[in-house]
Amino acid sequence: MITRRNFIKIATGITAAGLSGCSNFSIATAKKRVIVIGGGAGGATAAKYIRQVDPSIDVTLIEKNRYYYTCFMSSSVLSGERKIDSIKFSYDGLIKRGIKVVHHLAVGIDPITKTVTTQNGDIFYYDRLIVSPGIDFKWDTIEGYDKTIAKTIPHAWDSGYQTITLRKQLEAMKDGGTVIITVPHKPFRCHPAPFGRASEMAQYLKQHKPKSKILILDANEKFAQQKLFIQGWKKLYGYGTDNSLIEWYPFSDGGGEVVQVDAKERAIYVGPFEDQHQADVINVIPAQKAGKIAFTADLVDETGWCPVNQKTFESKRHKDIHVIGDACIASPMARSAYAANSQAKVCAVAVVKALQGEEMGTPSYLNACYSIVGKDYGISVAAVYRLEGDKIKWIRGAGGLSPMDASAEVRKREMYYAHSWFKNITYDMFR
Numbered sequence: 001m002i003t004r005r006n007f008i009k010i011a012t013g014i015t016a017a018g019l020s021g022c023s024n025f026s027i028a029t030a031k032k033r034v035i036v037i038g039g040g041a042g043g044a045t046a047a048k049y050i051r052q053v054d055p056s057i058d059v060t061l062i063e064k065n066r067y068y069y070t071c072f073m074s075s076s077v078l079s080g081e082r083k084i085d086s087i088k089f090s091y092d093g094l095i096k097r098g099i100k101v102v103h104h105l106a107v108g109i110d111p112i113t114k115t116v117t118t119q120n121g122d123i124f125y126y127d128r129l130i131v132s133p134g135i136d137f138k139w140d141t142i143e144g145y146d147k148t149i150a151k152t153i154p155h156a157w158d159s160g161y162q163t164i165t166l167r168k169q170l171e172a173m174k175d176g177g178t179v180i181i182t183v184p185h186k187p188f189r190c191h192p193a194p195f196g197r198a199s200e201m202a203q204y205l206k207q208h209k210p211k212s213k214i215l216i217l218d219a220n221e222k223f224a225q226q227k228l229f230i231q232g233w234k235k236l237y238g239y240g241t242d243n244s245l246i247e248w249y250p251f252s253d254g255g256g257e258v259v260q261v262d263a264k265e266r267a268i269y270v271g272p273f274e275d276q277h278q279a280d281v282i283n284v285i286p287a288q289k290a291g292k293i294a295f296t297a298d299l300v301d302e303t304g305w306c307p308v309n310q311k312t313f314e315s316k317r318h319k320d321i322h323v324i325g326d327a328c329i330a331s332p333m334a335r336s337a338y339a340a341n342s343q344a345k346v347c348a349v350a351v352v353k354a355l356q357g358e359e360m361g362t363p364s365y366l367n368a369c370y371s372i373v374g375k376d377y378g379i380s381v382a383a384v385y386r387l388e389g390d391k392i393k394w395i396r397g398a399g400g401l402s403p404m405d406a407s408a409e410v411r412k413r414e415m416y417y418a419h420s421w422f423k424n425i426t427y428d429m430f431r
C-alpha cells in the first residue's frame with residue numbers, strides 16, 4: 001500500500017535513492033504486484049491461485065466486507081436446512097497463504113498510473129489488476145425500490161443479512177400466506193437460482209405452513225432446467241393442481257418485469273399492464289448489471305457487462321486489467337460461482353504468465369450447478385468449455401443434465417453431491 005503522500009512523491013519523479021526507506025517503492029520495482037478487487041467466488045480464487053502458481057508475486061485482495069456470505073446454498077438457509085454461519089467465510093485462509101487482505105471499498109482505478117484507490121484514500125499500485133466485483137442492481141428500473149426498501153422487501157441476491165431477513169419473514173408468515181418471487185429479464189446472476197429458491201422455500205412451507213403459496217412472476221418465457229424443476233414440483237408440491245404450493249407465471253401469462261414497489265402497502269406492480277400484487281412476503285429480484293466499480297473504471301460496454309479477451313480475461317477496454325466472474329462477458333458460460341472459480345484459475349495463469357513474459361497454454365473451463373428441489377431431491381447441470389479461436393465454446397457431450405424420471409435414489413444422491421460440491425468449492429476459494 002502507498003499512502004497518497006508517498007504516491008505523489010513517486011509520481012512526481014523522486015528517485016529511488018531519495019526514497020530509500022520507502023519499502024513500497026523498492027517492492028514496486030523488485031516484486032510484481034497483483035491487486036484483486038472483490039473477495040467473492042472469483043476474486044478469492046484468483047488471489048489464492050496466483051500465490052500458488054508463483055509465490056514470489058505480491059498479492060493484495062481488496063474486499064469491502066470482513067466476511068463473505070455465499071449466495072450459493074443460501075436457499076438452504078431459507079428452507080431451514082442450513083444455518084447462516086454455514087455459508088459465512090472469513091479471509092484467514094488467504095491471509096495464511098501470504099495474501100494481503102484489505103477491507104475497504106475500492107472506489108477508483110487509474111489504468112494510466114496503474115493504481116487502485118480505496119474509499120479511505122489509500123492508493124495501491126499494480127502490475128496487473130483483477131476485478132471480480134459481482135453484480136449491481138438496476139435500481140432505477142423499479143419505482144419505489146432502493147437499498148433502504150430492500151431491507152424490508154429483500155432481494156437477497158447478494159446474500160448475508162437479507163437472506164436472514166427473508167428467512168425471518170417466512171417464519172413469521174401465517175399458514176395460508178402468500179410469497180411472491182419476481183424474476184428479472186435475463187441475463188442475471190445464476191439463472192436456475194430463483195427456481196431453486198422457490199423450491200427450498202416450498203420445502204419449508206410444506207412442512208410448517210402447507211396452506212401457503214409461492215407465486216413466481218417471471219419476466220421471461222422459460223427458465224433453466226424447467227422440465228426437471230417442474231417434474232420435481234409435481235412430485236413434491238402438487239404443481240399444476242389447485243393446491244399447488246408453487247405457481248409460475250411466465251411473461252406472456254401473468255408474469256413480467258416489476259415496475260413499481262409500494263412498500264407501505266406491501267404491493268408490487270408487474271408487467272406491461274402494471275398488475276397489482278400483494279403478498280405477505282415479497283422477494284423482488286431486480287434486473288442486474290456488472291458491479292459498480294466496473295462502471296466507475298470504464299470496464300463495461302453498452303450491455304452493462306465487461307467485455308474481455310476470453311482466453312486471458314483481460315479487459316477489452318483497458319490493458320493489464322482483467323475482469324472475471326459475474327461482471328464479465330464469458331457467454332456461453334453461466335454467471336455462477338463455479339464458473340467464476342474456473343475463470344479465476346484461467347485468469348491466474350494468464351496473469352502469472354504475462355508477468356513472467358511467457359505465453360500461456362490453451363485453457364479449458366468448467367461449470368456445474370446443483371439445485372435442491374426438496375427434501376432428498378437434487379438436480380444438476382454440468383458443462384465443459386474450450387477456447388475455439390478467441391471464443392469460449394461449449395463442448396457437446398462433455399457435460400450433462402440430470403435425467404428426467406430418475407429414481408429417488410439418484411435424486412437423493414444429487415442432493416448429497418450438492419452439499420459436497422459446496423464444501424469442496426468453498427475450500428478451494430477460501431482455504
Ligand SMILES: Cc1cc2nc3c(=O)[nH]c(=O)nc-3n(C[C@H](O)[C@H](O)[C@H](O)COP(=O)(O)OP(=O)(O)OC[C@H]3O[C@@H](n4cnc5c(N)ncnc54)[C@H](O)[C@@H]3O)c2cc1C
Pocket residue numbers: 037038039040041042043062063064065068070071072073074075104105106107132133134135156157158189190193194197291292293324325326327335336337338339340368369370371
Ligand atoms: C440465490 C443464489 C443461489 C446461487 N446458487 C449458485 C449455485 O448453486 N452454484 C453456483 O455456482 N452459483 C450460484 N449462484 C451464483 C454465484 O453466487 C455468483 O455467480 C458468484 O458469487 C459470482 O462470483 P463473483 O466473484 O463474480 O461475485 P461475488 O461472489 O458476488 O463477489 C464479489 C465480491 O466483491 C466485493 N466487492 C464488490 N465491489 C467491491 C469494491 N468496489 N471494493 C471492494 N470489494 C468489492 C463484494 O463485497 C463481494 O464480496 C447463486 C446466486 C444466488 C443469488
